[in-house]
Amino acid sequence: MTTFYTEFQKVLLSVDCIIFGFTDNKLKILIGKRNMDPGRGEWSLYGGFVRGDESLDEAANRTLFELTGLRKVFMRQVGAFGNIDRDPGERVVSVAYYALINVKDYDEELRKQHGVEWVDLDNIPQMYSDHNDMVRRARKLMRQKMKTEPVGFELLPSLFTLTQLQRLYEAVNGEELDKRNFRKRIKDMDYIEKTELIDKKTSKRGAALYRFNKKAFTEDKNFKL
């Protein structure tokens, strides 16, 4: 391979993952304490370096897989973070990605092994470098996406109750929603299908379980929640 651009400085590239989950009616992200220098011991997003044989998206997916063992996760780029001194060592530019996962799909043992935990989005500690900025921007994008595209289901089990779904949207929007209005809107979406199954865990009466039918949802339908 010929070297065309010799006169410019090269930099290290990393990816950092903002991994959203939903438990106890709250939005959370996965963070842990750094176990390497620089910044050892500080709270931090999970990340990794981009290898020469992979694209940025691939690096992000691989990194997420390393941490969670999950594939085919919904992921989107947040953006590149490239302030000169963002990393106290040498220059590292990082590309942040956010991911939406169902908390129950993440094995608790594996989570502990990696030393990461679910932290309430409204209670994020001071983190290493510019990681708080990354989370802020990721959250904004995620919220936007949730409003206009049916991606919330990525945060729930494949079968869910309408109350669960409502609590999720309440957590995202940061405000309570009217139950009847919410359910009315859901009823209009034929790709959110009621099943015959009943969930008895959360109430004595039992709540109908619903399922998101990805195939029935086509892009042209305009989603609003």
Add this chain to the structure above:
Amino acid sequence: MTTFYTEFQKVLLSVDCIIFGFTDNKLKILIGKRNMDPGRGEWSLYGGFVRGDESLDEAANRTLFELTGLRKVFMRQVGAFGNIDRDPGERVVSVAYYALINVKDYDEELRKQHGVEWVDLDNIPQMYSDHNDMVRRARKLMRQKMKTEPVGFELLPSLFTLTQLQRLYEAVNGEELDKRNFRKRIKDMDYIEKTELIDKKTSKRGAALYRFNKKAFTEDKNFKL
């Protein structure tokens, strides 16, 4: 400076600018033919490499300045583009930025010297590498921004007529708007101020010139157009 991360490959970083302008009632972007290898002669965005002593935002602003001589331009990051083979030479990861400028602020001589031209957004030729993707994503973000924040004025002279403003929004939305409804909405925005000045260039009767008062606009006002 200590080298902490030795085992990872470094890459070249560039920025590419999607520079939006508005003339002849159409949205345009500035593109030119590449005058360097690889890809010499192909249509391309204007870009440059990121130096060791500047952040990504600074690199983007510097690059835009080199091309246009303009400072303090509205610019936003589009994202990082990092497919392995996006550059036929060695690996280059590029961070795209979009900018909104008033076409008349860009000196025609300077433009010609750089060999770039205003090309209709709906008529973009095949471009070098992934530049068409960058434009697509930039356009999406720009459209989104224009709908929810008062940034359209960046594309217009500081004094403008309501018809100009309407044509701009029509170009962005890709559909005609009702004149009376449009003007009604504008009237409700007290930070779009009518001046005593009259523009006689576009009509015999003359049209009132308006001005956007940045100070009068506060973030809490929710903008919708």
Add this chain to the structure above:
DNA sequence: CCAAAAGTGTTCCGTCTACACCCATGG
């Protein structure tokens, strides 16, 4: 039998949309 969550419609109000005519002036 009662506590606790599930489930279900209607009315009201504000917002958006559709729509047509007069005005001022330069050529």
Add this chain to the structure above:
DNA sequence: CCATGGGTGTAGACGGAACACTTTTGG
């Protein structure tokens, strides 16, 4: 005097918001 773009109000449709009671059943 007429062609051209500038400027103005109202009525009807639609969609979103507010709101309370009945059902089921495990303990």
